[in-house]
Amino acid sequence: MRFKIGLILLVCCWNNLIGQPNIILIESDDQSNLAVGAYGFGTIKTPNIDKIAASGVYFTNAYNMGCWSPAVCIPSRTMLLHGTYLWKASKINASNVPGLSLTERLKASGYDTYFTGKWHALGKKPKDIFDTHGTILPGQLKTYNSPKGHYTDIVGKEAISFINKAATKNTPFFLYIAFNAPHVPRQTEQKYYDLYPKDEIILPPSVKAGELNPNIKYNYTSAPLNLKTMKGRYQQNNAMVTHMDEQIGAIMESLKINGLYENSIIVFMSDHGINFGENGVAGKVCIYDVSAKAPLIIMGPGIPKHVKKEGRVYLQDIYPTLLDLIGNKIPNYIDFKSLKPILLNNSEENLYESIYLAMFNDQRGIISDNKKLILYPETGVSEFYNLEEDPWEINNLINAKSSISTIKKMAKDFERWQKKTGDTLDIKEKFPEYFN
Known part of the structure; x- marks a missing residue:
């Protein structure tokens, strides 16, 4: 003692x-x-x-x-x-x-x-x-x-x-x-x-x-x-x-x-x-x-x-x-x-369920579960990558049938991020296929 x-x-x-x-x-x-x-x-x-x-x-x-x-x-x-x-x-x-x-x-x-x-x-x-x-x-x-x-x-x-x-x-x-x-x-x-x-x-x-x-x-x-x-x-x-x-x-x-x-x-x-x-x-x-x-x-x-x-x-x-x-x-x-x-090694690896990214009004992105969605509102182009299998972002999976359900879930998450960050860009108008 x-x-x-x-x-x-x-x-x-x-x-x-x-x-x-x-x-x-x-x-x-x-x-x-x-x-x-x-x-x-x-x-x-x-x-x-x-x-x-x-x-x-x-x-x-x-x-x-x-x-x-x-x-x-x-x-x-x-x-x-x-x-x-x-x-x-x-x-x-x-x-x-x-x-x-x-x-x-x-x-x-x-x-x-x-x-x-x-x-x-x-x-x-x-x-x-x-x-x-x-x-x-x-x-x-x-x-x-x-x-x-x-x-x-x-x-x-x-x-x-x-x-x-x-x-x-x-x-x-x-x-x-x-x-x-x-x-x-x-x-x-x-x-x-x-x-x-x-x-x-x-x-x-x-x-x-x-x-x-x-x-x-x-x-x-x-x-x-x-x-x-x-x-x-x-x-x-x-x-x-x-x-x-x-x-x-x-x-x-x-x-x-x-x-x-x-x-x-x-x-x-x-x-x-x-x-x-x-x-x-x-x-x-x-x-x-x-x-x-x-x-x-x-x-x-x-x-x-x-x-x-x-x-x-x-x-x-x-x-x-x-x-x-x-x-x-x-x-x-x-x-x-x-x-x-x-x-201090006493927590889960991810502090954030997803990562929100934005550049001006011409680029938006979100990352979740090693998947990354990039949206270009001014050109109407979108990209989707599996970062675990494709860390260099070479293989765009946006048109793969298996991607659409995940993209729609990420789009909803992105809307939540918009509210949290005060992002007023109307992303739905450019990409209704993901947000409706």
Whole structure:
């Protein structure tokens, strides 16, 4: 009995000693799951991101809900910082917010907050919500090269400088590191390009030469789709990611040197992915999985190591998850869900019965039970995929007789999502065969 009481007191003293965990949120831009080694595609070299995955839980089906802007990062980051669904988030501005942003809520909980890198979100400006900040970069750089060096290196060094200062204090901190990489212009040193010879680039099976997808408005290339050009883009993208990965490694090392690593929640994620020819798309304004999904990796105290989760979640679930992990109450207005039950292995894989996706008024989608329905209201085209058997979304099953009953069930579910998200698009008019 005395031993048990002593153990309880020891644990309590230890918890008081370490205090609240620090939070480091690292976000890249335009990085798909295909550009992380741990996710298992191609020859991408990301040893430091892979170490984070090996030290925590990584999600292979984390989705960005969609966009109202061709700069998909704006909706994604606005939803991330404010915790509300797509169409509610589209109405946010500096004077119209649903509540405190993630940063403000952590600050109110005693966290020292710092930001460096790309800012591309609606709401208040970084200087108004962070205690301090480093270089604030726009969503679209003209060049990565500045008089002070490459911006990927600058952001990494500023993060390390903050960590060194934070180590001298007894205050938990929230460090938000937002790299522009690997977003265009894809400029880095030649040594990184040399790691990925064009003739060795592996393109996914859904990349086909020829016509561009006629249902997608925003393609960043001219028809016909050229495989050599797409290999070049993969080379540039991979080079940018590997460069960024080196800075992430330096950041992780600084946490270890300063004795902060073990008591830190570390999140690596991207705002969305990007297609380099997959499904006839050279861009990111689409809801095919290569663009709609992005890496999401979480490690920290009490979180299991090297665990892969395939359940479908949203990238924006990070806001409530971080609050939940530090014991804060999640406000009622937050739409997204905490991943804590999944992280601690005491819940079902799927937080959501289905995943709703939307781009402007010209694309809608829903995923349920590994089936994916895509609707293009402006062209009247529809697509239906079995993601378990066809993860690259190559074989459109929309005309198969066996598909119709499942599609109609998913259509009803989609209507429920429309009500939840405030989606006012009249989808029934364009697709009466599914909704009546």
